[in-house]
Amino acid sequence: MEGLTLILLYLAIPSLLFSAVKQILLWRKGAGSKAKFPGPQQFPVVGRIHDLPRFALWLKFKEWADEHGPIYYTKALNQPFIVISDEKIAEELLVKRGHIYSGRPQIRSLIRHKEGPAYSALMDRHDIWKTQRKWAHAAMAEAYKHHFYGHVEKEMKRYLGLLLLDPARFLDYTREFSGRVMSRLAWDDATQGRTNGDSADQTLHCMSVSGPLTNTMTPLWYLPSFANPWYNYEIQREKTQRAWWLNNFRLAKDRMKRGELPNDTWAYRYFEQIRREGNDHLDQPEEQEVFASCMIGFLNLVGVVTISGPLKFFLMAMALHPEWQKKAQAEIDRVCGDRMPTMQDWADLPTVRACMKETVRWRSGVPLGVPHQAERDDEFRGVTIKKGTIILACEWSLNRVPSKYPDGDHFRPERWLEAGWPTYQEPLTRYPNFREGHSMHTFGWGRRTCLGQNIVDDETFVFAAATLWAFDLAPKVCPRTGVQVPIDTQATNSHVILEPSPYQIGIRVRSEERGKQVLEGYHQVMAELKV
Known part of the structure; x- marks a missing residue:
């Protein structure tokens, strides 16, 4: 062969x-x-x-x-x-x-x-990259000071309600959850969450070895356009994406002029800076609008699958490891009782953090x-x-070097919680996390390190804690045969940033009372959130 x-x-x-x-x-x-x-x-x-x-x-x-x-x-x-x-x-x-x-x-x-200017993480190191990275770093840091203004918790209440009402669509809802958080932060338009997720997935396809054949057989890229489906697809995809970003940017600008754009958005931050420079009317040439819309658009897009992939793998891990699910739920119940966990509970829930940290080690979202x-x-x-x-x-x-990660092929959250493991750190009110400590290479290296550690830390924690507070997760059982539906833990879309291939699990609310609380939380935020 x-x-x-x-x-x-x-x-x-x-x-x-x-x-x-x-x-x-x-x-x-x-x-x-x-x-x-x-x-x-x-x-x-x-x-x-x-x-x-x-x-x-x-x-x-x-x-x-x-x-x-x-x-x-x-x-x-x-x-x-x-x-x-x-x-x-x-x-x-x-x-x-x-x-x-x-x-x-x-x-x-x-x-x-x-x-550039469309994909700052994929640019060479030139002035466009430096300007965008500096701006994105400051914008992300400011949002983190306020723990992203409570948007993660609000969207989490919506997510739990949807999961209760239609659990079979948990994979769709999980990506949409991440997309909505980012689109709310970018433009105050969470309704763009699903489109955001789809756009991210299409972009990752085009930049992955598993995507167009031209990424590996590069000479095919130079075929004439009439015989080059890969080139023609990419021209249309990029045109559509840029138009979407620019339209959202201009809608946000119109709202800014009317005084309707919330000041907790990245678009507001950008327009306010423009005004401080003396441009009160926010009039810009199209080239500058494209530059800014791509800067905000990519920051918005990259926060979707980088987070939704680990969240989907977490649900899988909990269904397959009921002993750790029960340990995390006991911890949540002890600390939170009958209320949904929030970022305020972060220090008191190390088992939840360890399960999430181990998920990302066990099934890395960026394995290459x-x-x-x-x-x-x-x-x-x-x-x-x-x-x-x-x-x-x-x-x-x-993530599988034996000296640092013994039994590296298996899901072992205790490596972050028990003294004697190479990755253990104290105090447990601080470690493990996605902002410092061991295994931060998940976010890249040196001058190209990802800027999203803080939102990953917040969003994955709230998601993991709230989901386990509300639901029990287990392998799906075929209603006809009574046999568990198998889950292939290594089946993925094989993109540069992974999501698992579709799989099935059983999702059941933990009690009637928790179900009522989930619905109450859902109705509380639906008046505020755009559907």
Whole structure:
């Protein structure tokens, strides 16, 4: 099978001949004289692209890490990769040498993302990126001071009500919950939550190995437009997304002019800054509107699946591990009694936090890590790393290093709660969390670290605590056979940022009284929330 795949690769794409000549010239220039990282055998021209799976690629990288060590080299077509599964090595390259390794590689099927202004996390480090990142960091920090103005708890009451009324749609409601929180913070329009989630999913598809074939077979991208469905799809997708962002931005601007836009939105923060600069009427050229709408729009979008994926995996983990569900529920009942948990209970619910933290370790939302790219030549351990090399700190491997995560393939929240485990930290009123401490590499490295730790910490905690306060979760039982419906815990959409593939669980309110309280909370917020 491997031989047939190689033959097809060699015959199917004539443009690879250029890469072959280039590679031969490089071999002749420096044949065998330099130190190299270990790694799998490389085939001429194609490297190892023929046996890199488009789905669950992280499993292959983990397999190679077990064979070749914590840093190894591989190649796909003419693109070199260095894959890391050791925190100290990742810190040395991506943090201490962040001035070299903070570029972003070209994602072939995502048009112009390196230049901007649409996707700040995927841009190169230039003035547009610096301006947007600085603004987003300040906006997120200010919202965190107020714990996101109570919007997480309000949307949680809505979510619990929907779950009580129609539990079979829990996966749809979970993504919509995350989308509504972000859209409320961005523009004061939570009704955009579902569209926000769909837009995020489509964007992730286009930037993932599991997405368009052109992300792996890059020569196909250069086909003429009449024969290039990938290019035509992306042109339309990006046009639709930008128009959606710009329309929401302009609607918010109109409300700002009328004095109707709440001051707890990111749009308000932006317009207020414009006014402080002397632009009282908020009149801007379209180019500036596009810049700002993309800045706010992407901040809004990236907070959806980065959170909804872990929330869906959490529901799965609780259904499959009833012993930890019961421990967390006992803790919640002791602290909160008959009221829904809120952020005020954060310090007193370490078991809930540990279950959520372990979910993200056990089923990472970004198992490959987000790729960095060398911005110039460098040398590490005597080996030359050429400009343009992609550096991947593989989260799936990092989260399974035996010395730090014993029994790493299994769900073990006690690793965060019991002294003797390598990841245990005190006091438990502070740890574990998603803002500091162990395993913060989940949010990336160095100058490209994700800015969303605070909202992840707040939103995942409230979601986990409130859901377990209200409901019991269990594997779904087939009503005809009485047999449990199996759940494949590794089945995902295989995007850069994961959500699990659709699965079924049983969701039952914990008591009649809790059901009444859920409905009361639902009716309390529905008068305020836009549906």
